[in-house]
Amino acid sequence: MTAHTPTSAFDAASRRPLSDHLRRLEAESIEIMREVAAAFDNPVMLYSIGKDSGVMLHLAAKAFYPSKLPFPLLHVDTKWKFADMIRHRDSIVERYGVDLLVYTNQDGVDRGINPIASGSSLHTQVMKTDALKQALDKYGFDAAFGGARRDEEKSRAKERIFSFRSEGHVWDPRNQRPELWRLYNTRIAKGETIRVFPLSNWTELDIWEYTRAEAIPIVPLYLAAPRPVVQRDGMLIMRDDDRMPLKPGEVEEIRSVRFRSLGCYPLSAAVESEAATLDDIIDEMRVSRTSERQGRLIDTDESASMEKKKREGYF
Amino acid sequence: MSETLVKAAPGGAVQTGNGRGLLRFLTCGSVDVGKSTLIGRLLYDSKLIFEDQLASLERDSKKHGTVGEDIDLALLVDGLEAERQQGITIDVAYRFFTTPNRSFIVADTPGHEQYTRNMATGASNADLAVILIDARKGVLTQTRRHSYICSLLGVKHLVVAVNKIDLEGYSQQVFDRIVADYLDFAKTLGFETITPIPMSARYGDNVYTRSDKLPWFKGKTLIEHLETIDVESTAAAKAFRFPVQWVNRPNLDFRGFSGTVASGVVKPGDKVVVAASGRETQVERIVTYDGDLAEARAGDAVTLTLKDEVDIARGDLLVPPTARPEVADQFAAHLLWMTDEPLLPGRSYLMRIGTQVSPVKVTALKHKIDVDTLEHLAGRTLALNEIGFCNFSTANPIAFDPYVDNRETGAFILIDRYTNATVGAGMVSFGLRRAANIHRQSLLVGREEREKLNGHKPAVLWFTGLSGSGKSTIANLVERELHDRGVRTFLLDGDNVRHGLNRDLGFSDADRVENVRRVGEVAKLFVEAGVVVLCSFISPFKAERRMARELFAEGEFLEVFVDTPIEDCIKRDPKGLYAKALKGEIANFTGISSPYERPEAAELVLDTAGSEPAASARRVVDHLIALGIV
Numbered sequence: 001m002t003a004h005t006p007t008s009a010f011d012a013a014s015r016r017p018l019s020d021h022l023r024r025l026e027a028e029s030i031e032i033m034r035e036v037a038a039a040f041d042n043p044v045m046l047y048s049i050g051k052d053s054g055v056m057l058h059l060a061a062k063a064f065y066p067s068k069l070p071f072p073l074l075h076v077d078t079k080w081k082f083a084d085m086i087r088h089r090d091s092i093v094e095r096y097g098v099d100l101l102v103y104t105n106q107d108g109v110d111r112g113i114n115p116i117a118s119g120s121s122l123h124t125q126v127m128k129t130d131a132l133k134q135a136l137d138k139y140g141f142d143a144a145f146g147g148a149r150r151d152e153e154k155s156r157a158k159e160r161i162f163s164f165r166s167e168g169h170v171w172d173p174r175n176q177r178p179e180l181w182r183l184y185n186t187r188i189a190k191g192e193t194i195r196v197f198p199l200s201n202w203t204e205l206d207i208w209e210y211t212r213a214e215a216i217p218i219v220p221l222y223l224a225a226p227r228p229v230v231q232r233d234g235m236l237i238m239r240d241d242d243r244m245p246l247k248p249g250e251v252e253e254i255r256s257v258r259f260r261s262l263g264c265y266p267l268s269a270a271v272e273s274e275a276a277t278l279d280d281i282i283d284e285m286r287v288s289r290t291s292e293r294q295g296r297l298i299d300t301d302e303s304a305s306m307e308k309k310k311r312e313g314y315f
Numbered sequence: 316m317s318e319t320l321v322k323a324a325p326g327g328a329v330q331t332g333n334g335r336g337l338l339r340f341l342t343c344g345s346v347d348v349g350k351s352t353l354i355g356r357l358l359y360d361s362k363l364i365f366e367d368q369l370a371s372l373e374r375d376s377k378k379h380g381t382v383g384e385d386i387d388l389a390l391l392v393d394g395l396e397a398e399r400q401q402g403i404t405i406d407v408a409y410r411f412f413t414t415p416n417r418s419f420i421v422a423d424t425p426g427h428e429q430y431t432r433n434m435a436t437g438a439s440n441a442d443l444a445v446i447l448i449d450a451r452k453g454v455l456t457q458t459r460r461h462s463y464i465c466s467l468l469g470v471k472h473l474v475v476a477v478n479k480i481d482l483e484g485y486s487q488q489v490f491d492r493i494v495a496d497y498l499d500f501a502k503t504l505g506f507e508t509i510t511p512i513p514m515s516a517r518y519g520d521n522v523y524t525r526s527d528k529l530p531w532f533k534g535k536t537l538i539e540h541l542e543t544i545d546v547e548s549t550a551a552a553k554a555f556r557f558p559v560q561w562v563n564r565p566n567l568d569f570r571g572f573s574g575t576v577a578s579g580v581v582k583p584g585d586k587v588v589v590a591a592s593g594r595e596t597q598v599e600r601i602v603t604y605d606g607d608l609a610e611a612r613a614g615d616a617v618t619l620t621l622k623d624e625v626d627i628a629r630g631d632l633l634v635p636p637t638a639r640p641e642v643a644d645q646f647a648a649h650l651l652w653m654t655d656e657p658l659l660p661g662r663s664y665l666m667r668i669g670t671q672v673s674p675v676k677v678t679a680l681k682h683k684i685d686v687d688t689l690e691h692l693a694g695r696t697l698a699l700n701e702i703g704f705c706n707f708s709t710a711n712p713i714a715f716d717p718y719v720d721n722r723e724t725g726a727f728i729l730i731d732r733y734t735n736a737t738v739g740a741g742m743v744s745f746g747l748r749r750a751a752n753i754h755r756q757s758l759l760v761g762r763e764e765r766e767k768l769n770g771h772k773p774a775v776l777w778f779t780g781l782s783g784s785g786k787s788t789i790a791n792l793v794e795r796e797l798h799d800r801g802v803r804t805f806l807l808d809g810d811n812v813r814h815g816l817n818r819d820l821g822f823s824d825a826d827r828v829e830n831v832r833r834v835g836e837v838a839k840l841f842v843e844a845g846v847v848v849l850c851s852f853i854s855p856f857k858a859e860r861r862m863a864r865e866l867f868a869e870g871e872f873l874e875v876f877v878d879t880p881i882e883d884c885i886k887r888d889p890k891g892l893y894a895k896a897l898k899g900e901i902a903n904f905t906g907i908s909s910p911y912e913r914p915e916a917a918e919l920v921l922d923t924a925g926s927e928p929a930a931s932a933r934r935v936v937d938h939l940i941a942l943g944i945v
């Protein structure tokens with residue numbers, strides 16, 4: 001692809017001016033991304049298709065304009081994402097003109113690992129964490145952007161923006177490099193890598209307000225619509241295809257639902273909602289009494305489970 | 316400090332939206348003063364604690380809690396599992412909350428002894444600090460320490476939170492006494508505002524809600540103060556500074572320089588110079604994805620294009636011709652040491668300031684600072700969490716402003732060149748005039764002419780190896796051979812140098828570094844004179860051998876590793892030193908009580924186990940011949 005034309009990109013008419021707060025966050029993220037492009041040989045941006053990834057990609061387009069992104073996107077496909085997510089991914093890749101790598105842990109597929117029979121924990125370990133490590137090793141990436149935010153979860157609150165991983169992608173929360181001012185230490189030895197979190201200081205509300213202001217496309221599943229769901233373990237699960245059989249006694253019913261967080265469909269709980277526009281979502285968020293990760297079955301095993309997964313290489 | 320501000324209660328209209336923008340602050344205070352409880356209270360009362368988090372908090376409170384049946388708010392913020400079990404905060408955690416009037420990022424930093432590094436990290440990006448004081452204990456050593464670190468890191472606004480006032484019967488006398496004590500101590504620290512507030516984080520008094528138990532207090536609650544204080548950065552009013560971060564070159568027709576405006580304002584048409592080279596040009600466009608801008612201000616991430624083709628790369632600093640920063644290769648700065656291995660003056664570290672990176676050495680530790688008393692102490696090294704005032708020397712001139720004038724262009728970090736760890740944080744005070752006024756004298760007779768006269772090239776043969784490995788024996792044989800061939804030579808021997816030039820040095824790590832530095836500089840003079848220099852030094856540390864190597868051009872420095880197993884050295888023990896060292900009579904003896912780091916990329920490795928010294932010497936001479944040096 002050639003460079004963008006010097007005129008503004010797309011949807012200029014539907015964009016709104018940013019608040020000072022969002023402009024500061026935007027500038028900080030752009031600075032972080034440029035730092036990676038300047039300091040690393042072979043960076044990659046993890047793209048999970050969700051709202052945070054959408055903002056991250058949009059910021060990257062801004063950071064390097066008029067150049068195209070100096071790194072590819074990587075999507076780790078567990079083969080259990082909502083079909084809408086895959087459609088959205090492919091349209092976004094075209095819209096931003098970026099290179100996309102898709103990686104699946106074929107060994108996991110061959111072993112028949114799936115979220116329904118294998119359970120959330122094994123599925124996540126094999127198809128997400130292991131797959132990610134395999135992909136990073138395969139392409140020899142030395143820096144990987146992730147869309148994690150510090151406000152999401154307790155152990156994330158202490159992660160650095162440039163987060164060091166020793167060989168084997170191991171995170172040692174007790175031995176992190178101090179990070180002062182905005183003077184990031186990007187130096188690593190061969191085999192070591194850095195995970196970079198340009199959205200560290202954004203909150204969920206910031207993400208939505210920025211998405212609205214910049215008219216960033218999102219997966220329609222974030223907006224409420226009548227959808228077929230079943231009640232399972234107190235959660236509303238949407239049957240996205242016929243690989244998820246109904247258990248005895250379960251009935252599928254149509255309810256107006258949306259998702260606050262998207263992952264593998266059997267592991268992503270919907271919330272009942274009438275919020276069908278971004279304005280509605282933002283209003284709903286301001287009065288919400290539950291956190292966004294509540295709908296993620298992978299977090300609930302025990303309260304320190306995220307820290308455990310992160311030590312093992314999860315994003 | 317010119318005055319103390321204790322602002323009156325608010326009477327004005329409430330702003331809507333995030334009118335004041337973002338406020339970054341940190342909380343600090345001694346152990347058990349209630350920092351985490353205060354942050355938990357701020358989150359809880361801002362309704363940012365969700366039902367699922369509250370459920371998990373109630374479970375955790377029963378398991379680890381320290382407040383009986385109540386919900387322990389501190390558990391909300393003590394994130395990592397280990398901390399929840401130990402009941403201490405071990406690292407900096409960032410928390411986010413928003414009120415109708417402002418968004419906040421809080422850095423929660425630990426209050427126990429290993430505090431300095433983490434606190435400095437939190438303070439480096441903070442606009443304001445909340446210093447907590449336990450109403451029962453008053454101003455403590457740690458209170459003074461934390462205040463000094465905030466002041467050193469350039470935090471301008473302070474809230475003195477006198478917490479646990481409930482345990483002192485909400486007493487005004489107690490509050491007034493503590494405030495008076497504190498102000499007396501802090502008057503020299505240069506804060507712009509100091510705002511004392513009595514509170515109880517546990518019960519929420521004066522955090523979000525005005526307490527009816529503190530009717531005598533007329534000031535703002537904590538949240539009112541945080542929402543309304545004006546910390547509006549003065550960065551835009553300062554001189555323009557633009558560190559080039561990334562060269563933006565999508566095609567041959569576009570060459571832009573991407574970066575974040577560190578301070579000041581820039582407009583198309585403004586004249587700018589590259590600080591280090593002094594080359595001048597003009598800003599042509601300010602390019603962004605959202606279209607060209609008419610101006611860019613401090614904090615904006617933009618791409619500049621320039622009128623002329625000037626040689627500019629990452630690390631350059633663009634500045635106005637009329638308000639330039641200092642450019643020097645020597646400067647004085649405060650340095651906070653952040654790692655277990657002590658600072659060694661003379662050792663080469665990497666320094667990052669803005670986007671510039673340069674090798675740097677501490678040339679002198681002027682004094683250490685006792686952070687409890689602010690007294691100046693003598694010292695030769697800095698240990699973890701110590702602060703010193705040092706002179707620095709960089710390999711290339713760098714551009715900077717004093718930290719008190721500009722945080723963005725006066726702050727730096729030091730990186731260990733082997734482990735890549737971030738080991739120090741520095742704040743530049745001033746450039747050293749010595750560097751500005753001592754220019755190199757150009758000489759009439761040059762090096763090439765001397766080489767011609769000598770009929771050979773100069774070189775350094777750096778023999779490294781354990782004591783008793785045979786370094787000096789081999790070096791002597793090499794010199795004899797070279798001399799006989801008509802080569803001008805000189806042998807610098809470790810023991811001999813220690814009788815003269817280096818007789819003031821001992822065998823501590825710091826002294827070993829200085830020993831090698833001086834020998835390297837002397838060898839350099841000989842090389843300038845066209846001589847082949849043979850240096851015979853144990854030189855056990857990789858870092859110092861590398862430092863010596865970096866004094867010379869590529870190909871001039873040849874590391875010769877005399878590889879003799881320590882068992883053989885002990886057996887030979889020509890000076891009887893191993894016998895003494897093994898008895899514990901010699902401290903810091905290499906191979907016994909001090910490490911020897913084996914070279915990984917020596918030009919020559921002499922395995923002495925199977926060969927006579929003469930054969931080893933022969934190999935060295937043959938190598939010089941093969942390289943065309945002699």
